Amino acid sequence: MTLMEVQGLTVRRRGAAVLDDVSLTVAGGEVVGLIGPNGAGKTTLLRAALGLVAAEGRSSLAALPPRARAKAAAFLPQGREVAWPVAVEVLVALGRAPHRATAGGLSDADRAAVARAMARMEVAHLAGRPATELSGGEQARVLIARVLAQETPLILADEPTAGLDPAAQIATMEVFAALAAEGRGVVVALHDLALAARHCTRMVALKAGRIVAQGTPAEVLAPASAARVFGIEARYDDSPDGPLFQALRVVSREVP
Amino acid sequence: MSRAVLPLLAVLVLALMAGSLLVGPARLGLGESLSALLAGGAEGDAVALVMQEVRLPRALLGAMVGAALGLSGAVLQGFLRNPLAEPGLIGTSASAALGAVIALQTGVAALHVLVLPGAALLGAGVSVALVVAIAGPRGGAMTLILSGIAVSAFAAALTALVLNLSPNPFAAAEIVFWTMGSLADRSMVHVWLALPLMALGAGMLAATGRGLDALTLGEDAAEALGTDLRRLRMLTVGGVAALVGSATAVAGAVGFVGLVVPHILRPLVGARPSALLPASALGGAAMVLAADIAVRLIAPDRDLKLGVLTAIVGAPFFLHLIWRLRARLA
Numbered sequence: 001m002t003l004m005e006v007q008g009l010t011v012r013r014r015g016a017a018v019l020d021d022v023s024l025t026v027a028g029g030e031v032v033g034l035i036g037p038n039g040a041g042k043t044t045l046l047r048a049a050l051g052l053v054a055a056e057g058r059s060s061l062a063a064l065p066p067r068a069r070a071k072a073a074a075f076l077p078q079g080r081e082v083a084w085p086v087a088v089e090v091l092v093a094l095g096r097a098p099h100r101a102t103a104g105g106l107s108d109a110d111r112a113a114v115a116r117a118m119a120r121m122e123v124a125h126l127a128g129r130p131a132t133e134l135s136g137g138e139q140a141r142v143l144i145a146r147v148l149a150q151e152t153p154l155i156l157a158d159e160p161t162a163g164l165d166p167a168a169q170i171a172t173m174e175v176f177a178a179l180a181a182e183g184r185g186v187v188v189a190l191h192d193l194a195l196a197a198r199h200c201t202r203m204v205a206l207k208a209g210r211i212v213a214q215g216t217p218a219e220v221l222a223p224a225s226a227a228r229v230f231g232i233e234a235r236y237d238d239s240p241d242g243p244l245f246q247a248l249r250v251v252s253r254e255v256p
Numbered sequence: 257m258s259r260a261v262l263p264l265l266a267v268l269v270l271a272l273m274a275g276s277l278l279v280g281p282a283r284l285g286l287g288e289s290l291s292a293l294l295a296g297g298a299e300g301d302a303v304a305l306v307m308q309e310v311r312l313p314r315a316l317l318g319a320m321v322g323a324a325l326g327l328s329g330a331v332l333q334g335f336l337r338n339p340l341a342e343p344g345l346i347g348t349s350a351s352a353a354l355g356a357v358i359a360l361q362t363g364v365a366a367l368h369v370l371v372l373p374g375a376a377l378l379g380a381g382v383s384v385a386l387v388v389a390i391a392g393p394r395g396g397a398m399t400l401i402l403s404g405i406a407v408s409a410f411a412a413a414l415t416a417l418v419l420n421l422s423p424n425p426f427a428a429a430e431i432v433f434w435t436m437g438s439l440a441d442r443s444m445v446h447v448w449l450a451l452p453l454m455a456l457g458a459g460m461l462a463a464t465g466r467g468l469d470a471l472t473l474g475e476d477a478a479e480a481l482g483t484d485l486r487r488l489r490m491l492t493v494g495g496v497a498a499l500v501g502s503a504t505a506v507a508g509a510v511g512f513v514g515l516v517v518p519h520i521l522r523p524l525v526g527a528r529p530s531a532l533l534p535a536s537a538l539g540g541a542a543m544v545l546a547a548d549i550a551v552r553l554i555a556p557d558r559d560l561k562l563g564v565l566t567a568i569v570g571a572p573f574f575l576h577l578i579w580r581l582r583a584r585l586a
Contacts, residue, residue, distance in 0.1 A: 050480055070482030081474035083337035084527040097470055098482040130527070146473070150481070 001028045003154040003185040004049060004073065008057035011041075011048050011209075019044045019055065020209040026154065026185045031176050033200030033217070034189040037230055040206040042189040043078055046156045050075055061154075070098035074150035078158040078189075080143055085130035088142050092118055095149030117148035120175055136163050144172060148179075155179065157188045161195060173199035197221055197236070197245040205229045221245050261524050265538035269319060272545035276315035277307070279552050313444045318548045319541040320447070321439070321507045324454050324499035326540020327533060329514025330521075331461045334468035334529035335492045336397045339522075342515035343500045346400065346493060347383045347407030352504035353435050354411040354418075355379025360431050361418050372434075373449055373505035380501025383407050384493060396475060400489070437508035437563025439548050450502040457498030458537070460491045465530030467491075472529065510563045512570025513540050519577055 004026040011019040019041045026032055034042045048055035050073065051062030061073050074095065082091065095117065096110040106114070118124040121141045126134065131142055144160055155176070161169040169192070176186040177199055190196045196203060196217065203220040205213040207229050213220045218236065226234040226247075233251050237244045278289055284303060292303040293312060328343035336345075343349060359365040359375035390403035415435075422428040467488040470478035479485050503510070517539040518532055525531040544562070547569070551560040 047476065052476055052479055066479070066484055067482040070480060073480075075477060075480035077474060077476040077480075079474060079476075081337075081472075081477070083472045083474070084334075084522070084529065086472060086527045090526065090528055091472070094470055094473060094481065097466065100466075102466075143473075 001153075001183075002026070002060075003028055004187070005060040006045075006049050006057065007059075009045065009048050009059060010056040011044050011053055012056075018209050019048055021057070022206075022209070022211055024049075024204060024211070026187055028153065028183040028185050029180050030202055031173075031180045031186045031188065031200045033196040033203040034187060034206065035191075035193060035196055035203060035220070035229070036206035036212075039208075041209040042206055043158055044209075045206065046075065046158055046187065046189060050156065067098050070150070070152075072152060073154040073156055074147045074152040076144060076147045076155070076157040076160055078162075080136075080139055082131045082139065082143075085132040087128050088123060088131050088134070089114060089118065089127040091131045091142060092123075092145045092149050095146040095151075098150065113151050114149050117145040117151075120148055121145035122171070137165055137168055140164055141168060141172070144175075148175070152184075154185045154187070157186065159189055159191065161190065161192060169195055170199075193221060193226075193230075193234075193247065194245045197243045217243055217245075227251055261521070261535055262538065265535060265542060269538050269541045269545065272542055272549065273315045273319055275549050276318055276545050277311050279549050280306070280311055281556055309443060313442050313447050314439050314548065315545070316447050317439050317442050317450070317506055318545040320450055320454055321503040321510060322513060322541035322544030323537040324457065324503040324540070325510060325513040325544070326517040326536040326538070327458060327461055328496045328499045329540070330518040330529070330532045330536035331464055331468065331492055332496055332514070333518050334471065334532065335464070335488070336401060337471060337474075338397075338401075339519060340515070341401075342512075343496060344408065344509075344511070344514070346387050346404035346496060347411060348380045348497045348500040349504045349509055350408040350411035350415070351383030352376040352380040352501050353509055354415045355382075356434060356505070356508070357415050357418050357431050360434060361422060361427060363427075369443070369445055370449060373446065373502075376505035377453070377501050379411070380497055380504065383411065384497040384501075388493060400493070433561065434508050435563075436561035437510040437566075438551075438559070438561050439507055439544075440559060442506060446506040450506045453498050453502040457495045457502070460495030460498065461533065464488055464491050464495070465533055468529035468533075508561075508563060510544065511567045512574070513543050513566055516570050516573055516577075517543055519574075 002025055007023045009019055009022045010017055022045055036042055047053045049059050049061055061069050064072060093106055093114045096106060096113060100110065118127065121144050123142050123145050126138060131139060134142065140163060147155055161172050164172065173195060176188060180186055200217055203214065203217050204211055205220050212229055213225050221236045223234060226232055231251055233248045235246045235248060278286060288303060289307055293307040325343055332341040332343060332345060333339055355375040355378050356372055359372050365372040386407050387403045391399040419428055419431060467483045470481045470483045475485060518536045521535045521539050522532055525535050547565045548562055551562055551565050554560055
């Protein structure tokens with residue numbers, strides 16, 4: 001089932017295209033890794049797909065009314081903003097906003113979803129703590145739990161694993177894989193190519209606002225492709241432990 | 257604890273309103289005052305007159321102005337995600353003051369009791385239109401703050417110009433005293449002028465709670481959660497302007513309430529912006545009522561100005577908050 005479809009998405013800033021004619025379809029069961037160098041347009045693609053930034057082209061999500069869109073896709077922004085020292089469970093419960101009636105407190109279904117999300121991200125023990133007083137990694141997991149509590153068919157996550165320790169990075173990607181196994185879809189912008197290689201079902205490489213490669217991790221991270229997209233020499237092995245990717249050295253440091 | 261906050265604040269406000277009704281230069285007995293207030297004229301016309309025409313509007317306006325400032329401060333802090341935001345930030349109070357000052361200077365304020373507050377409301381209205389026009393239709397928190405500061409500064413400069421050019425020292429003194437804020441010598445006319453606008457503003461701000469909660473996660477996350485940011489901004493700016501404009505129109509500039517009250521109450525309600533709104537409204541009412549009782553007790557015959565007292569108490573208190581913040585960050 002198609003969860004998101006963008007066609008010819010273009011975003012211009014001061015006349016220059018920061019996202020240039022991007023088309024992408026995401027279906028249930030997929031973990032799509034969005035990769036590319038800094039400034040390639042990963043964040044802009046996620047924001048434009050959601051309609052958070054004015055764009056030319058078509059996006060199935062941006063076309064929806066705000067509440068319907070919030071039920072169709074959850075978004076984890078890159079900046080981990082928590083403005084007020086609210087309790088962790090209150091913060092996670094913000095994910096229930098699109099499901100709640102205009103008045104009244106949380107329903108039993110809301111509470112159950114919040115509990116599930118916190119359990120999944122292993123933050124249930126933090127429930128009563130002020131979210132601003134957590135460690136960076138704990139805060140990142142709490143914010144992912146907020147996205148899970150939204151219980152949408154599709155999740156768009158911008159660098160969800162940045163700043164997490166290796167165990168938490170793997171656990172987070174495994175949560176996304178489990179969601180995909182349930183038939184949901186995940187689009188995740190990542191800088192860690194080794195992590196992406198192991199946990200994504202499909203990869204889309206952006207460079208200078210355009211899609212320059214897409215396919216299985218093995219195709220996108222093959223040496224020729226890695227050199228073209230990232231300007232690095234890299235090794236990609238299909239080992240008995242799964243795909244292993246290691247960047248080795250810079251081959252060209254061209255400015256895109 | 258957070259469940260008990262609202263009932264406790266409500267009791268506090270009621271107690272302070274009762275206190276406000278009982279404090280004044282006319283030394284009236286407790287029973288005498290209350291029966292005069294309720295029955296109206298049963299114990300002689302003078303007592304009923306003092307209670308119904310002097311003290312009742314003063315107590316009502318104290319609660320209304322305080323609630324308006326407290327609620328506006330809480331909403332603005334939530335909307336701008338900044339604990340230093342205060343109701344004057346978007347330029348409304350400075351512009352309302354400018355309108356009033358022009359009315360005083362030109363002498364039109366003497367024509368009718370409603371001219372002065374009317375001019376203040378006009379100033380507030382113009383400032384909102386200006387701020388929204390400068391900030392642009394999609395402007396975020398930062399453009400709103402900056403355009404508010406610009407409008408505020410311009411209104412303050414024009415106020416200074418009016419004072420500067422004032423040919424008459426008595427008019428200048430009157431203007432200066434007016435800007436200090438006071439609830440003395442107000443009547444039910446002021447209550448009826450402010451009430452509908454304040455009800456409108458409070459209604460608009462009451463609808464912002466969910467959106468402000470979502471904004472805890474930042475503008476992108478809030479929008480992706482289904483929050484209509486343009487509508488939220490419209491409600492915030494319109495509601496704050498209606499409340500602060502009418503509060504300034506009837507009471508002059510009363511500073512620090514909208515800044516300090518949300519600050520004090522935030523930890524008591526678990527920091528959730530939506531929970532802070534009713535608490536700050538009640539807390540603001542309590543603070544202004546208490547300050548207005550204090551000005552009558554401290555200097556009964558000197559007409560100590562309300563805004564002077566709230567600033568004298570508010571500023572050191574604010575320093576104390578900064579001190580605590582510094583200690584926590586160290």
